[in-house]
Amino acid sequence: MLRAMTPRSSQNWSRFSDFVRTPSLVRSITALLTLAFFLLLTVNVASFVMIQRTATINDSIENAQRMRRASRTVLIAMLDAETAQRGFLLTGRTDFLQPFEEARGEIAPALRLLDAGAAADPSLRPYVTRIHALADAKFGEMDKTLNLTRAGRIGQSIQLVRSGQGKRYMDELRGTITAFDTLKSTRIAERTRTSERLGVLTVAMNAIAGLLVLVLAILSAWVVRRYVAEIQRAREELDALNAGLEDTVRDRTAALTRANDEIQRFAYIVSHDLRAPLVNVMGYTSELEQAGKVIDKAIAEAETHRPVAPDVVMAVREDMPEAIGFIRASTEKMDRLINAILKLSREGRRNPLPETLDMTAMAQNIADSVHHQTEASGARILVEDLPPIESDRISMEQILGNLIDNAVKYLDAGRPGEIIVSGEEVAGGWVVYRVADNGRGIAPRDHERIFELFRRSGKQDRAGEGLGLAFVRNSVRRIGGTIDVESELGKGSTFLLKFPKRLILSEPGGVL
Amino acid sequence: MTQAVKIIMVEDDHGHAKLIEKNIRRANINNEIKHFDEGGAALDYLFSPEILANGPLLILLDLNLPDMSGTDILERVKGDDRLKRAPVVVLTTTDDKVEIQRCYDLGCNVYITKPVDYESFAGAIRQLGLFLSVMQAPEIE
Numbered sequence: 001m002l003r004a005m006t007p008r009s010s011q012n013w014s015r016f017s018d019f020v021r022t023p024s025l026v027r028s029i030t031a032l033l034t035l036a037f038f039l040l041l042t043v044n045v046a047s048f049v050m051i052q053r054t055a056t057i058n059d060s061i062e063n064a065q066r067m068r069r070a071s072r073t074v075l076i077a078m079l080d081a082e083t084a085q086r087g088f089l090l091t092g093r094t095d096f097l098q099p100f101e102e103a104r105g106e107i108a109p110a111l112r113l114l115d116a117g118a119a120a121d122p123s124l125r126p127y128v129t130r131i132h133a134l135a136d137a138k139f140g141e142m143d144k145t146l147n148l149t150r151a152g153r154i155g156q157s158i159q160l161v162r163s164g165q166g167k168r169y170m171d172e173l174r175g176t177i178t179a180f181d182t183l184k185s186t187r188i189a190e191r192t193r194t195s196e197r198l199g200v201l202t203v204a205m206n207a208i209a210g211l212l213v214l215v216l217a218i219l220s221a222w223v224v225r226r227y228v229a230e231i232q233r234a235r236e237e238l239d240a241l242n243a244g245l246e247d248t249v250r251d252r253t254a255a256l257t258r259a260n261d262e263i264q265r266f267a268y269i270v271s272h273d274l275r276a277p278l279v280n281v282m283g284y285t286s287e288l289e290q291a292g293k294v295i296d297k298a299i300a301e302a303e304t305h306r307p308v309a310p311d312v313v314m315a316v317r318e319d320m321p322e323a324i325g326f327i328r329a330s331t332e333k334m335d336r337l338i339n340a341i342l343k344l345s346r347e348g349r350r351n352p353l354p355e356t357l358d359m360t361a362m363a364q365n366i367a368d369s370v371h372h373q374t375e376a377s378g379a380r381i382l383v384e385d386l387p388p389i390e391s392d393r394i395s396m397e398q399i400l401g402n403l404i405d406n407a408v409k410y411l412d413a414g415r416p417g418e419i420i421v422s423g424e425e426v427a428g429g430w431v432v433y434r435v436a437d438n439g440r441g442i443a444p445r446d447h448e449r450i451f452e453l454f455r456r457s458g459k460q461d462r463a464g465e466g467l468g469l470a471f472v473r474n475s476v477r478r479i480g481g482t483i484d485v486e487s488e489l490g491k492g493s494t495f496l497l498k499f500p501k502r503l504i505l506s507e508p509g510g511v512l
Numbered sequence: 513m514t515q516a517v518k519i520i521m522v523e524d525d526h527g528h529a530k531l532i533e534k535n536i537r538r539a540n541i542n543n544e545i546k547h548f549d550e551g552g553a554a555l556d557y558l559f560s561p562e563i564l565a566n567g568p569l570l571i572l573l574d575l576n577l578p579d580m581s582g583t584d585i586l587e588r589v590k591g592d593d594r595l596k597r598a599p600v601v602v603l604t605t606t607d608d609k610v611e612i613q614r615c616y617d618l619g620c621n622v623y624i625t626k627p628v629d630y631e632s633f634a635g636a637i638r639q640l641g642l643f644l645s646v647m648q649a650p651e652i653e
Contacts, residue, residue: 268608272576272605272606273576275605275626276525276528276576276605276626277525277527279525279527279528279531279605279626279627279633280525280527280528280531282630282633283527283528283531283630283633284527284531285630286630286631286634287531287534346608
């Protein structure tokens, strides 16, 4: 499992590193977008942190303000309480003491608030402890005077005030609270400045990030634009190349067509010019024969009167007819060969005409046409379902006809002949047909030779000039196909035909 | 009075010419045969004042000539107001359909392919002789 996975992951890795190394549009865009995404994420997180921090600072500022107010409340309430104490001492009226009690009530929560603040911030503790102690001391002094007054010992009470103890407490309290207030306001100012700085920083960061994203967007747009321009250029180049290629192909095709036409024309002229002397050879051979007959008649007449030399009789009655017979047979053969070349060159001059062909029916027709031969030898031809094709009918009939004829002609007398015609479509728009027999087969060294003009293979016990397969190959090539043979001597042969599913002529009359 | 038809034979192969002549004679045609082995000389003769003065003609024409194609001669003959009535028999080795069609299009009267097989050849010439014996060649004015 691990062994199976390692190559895959390393393959993935190498694919990835290839991707990274290879400069491409996708890579550039991906990099830019990733960068922009991370930038935005960073800015977002930073903004969030900043806002949190600003909120904390603002909270602490508010808290400090509250403490400042609480300290002032203590001072003011203490002053109120002192004023009430003085009023009571002067007048002795208890209603003057109401503000004193109110002040005591106000001081208690203010002091609690300060205590809470000091608990959170140890640097405030000395101030708060001092304020607390002074407030307690001051109240202690005031309670004492009030109690003395209530007890009627007003003189002692005034004496106590006069001692300045209460005033000292009060002054010290004022001083402590002022110092506390100063400290607090300094801190508030500091924190306010920090908060403002944070705000500016956040705005600046956002602005810079926005700017960067904009730059990335412009960069991406530029990359895409450049890429599109490149594609456009490449396409134009390709178009130009294609146009050039088409021209080249057209030129080459025209040249090949010319060359082919020349060869056909050459074969045609040569075969005609070969025929003309042949007419003479045949004609004058017949003249000689006629002359021979005249001489023969003269000798026969002479023989009635006197004996004729036996070598003369021999020359006229045996040698001459024999010579004439050989000349005639050879000339006839030469005529057939020339006609074969003529036919081949004429085939080359005929224009293929593509149409949709029912190959099964065509093969069956050909099989039926040789029925009398196969029946005589006990052979059978099996035509399987063949795929249709769009090609030249005459060429196709000649090709299949020749192959089936050959298969019938060269069956092995030692076993019942079986010829199978099959075919199927293959990938790439091709059709393959096979003509397979269990006949005498072809030796490997003859596999190429049998397609050559006037060449034959194996025992020469069948009539033929060695033309059929040469015609077949010529026709196959003319309709854009190929022909191959697979054969083993003594086992049988299979001829493989491969054609384009649709014959498309590059120009009227030319397939090369 | 009607004059004997003169046979003009344009044939570069002397063997063919002789064979044709022999077979014509064997068919009992005794008309004068004038033989040319090249197209130029034949045309000069055909368009000379002598031929214009001397009665009806029949032209035996081979297509493969050394100096020109027989179809050129055919075209000239059939393009001429006086000569166009003269029957033209094309006798050649070419049996190409297109070539045959072209000859008939140009106004050839008979097209005979020279068979290599002598019997057919002789037969064809004899038939031609038969044809010549019944044919009325028009006067050339």
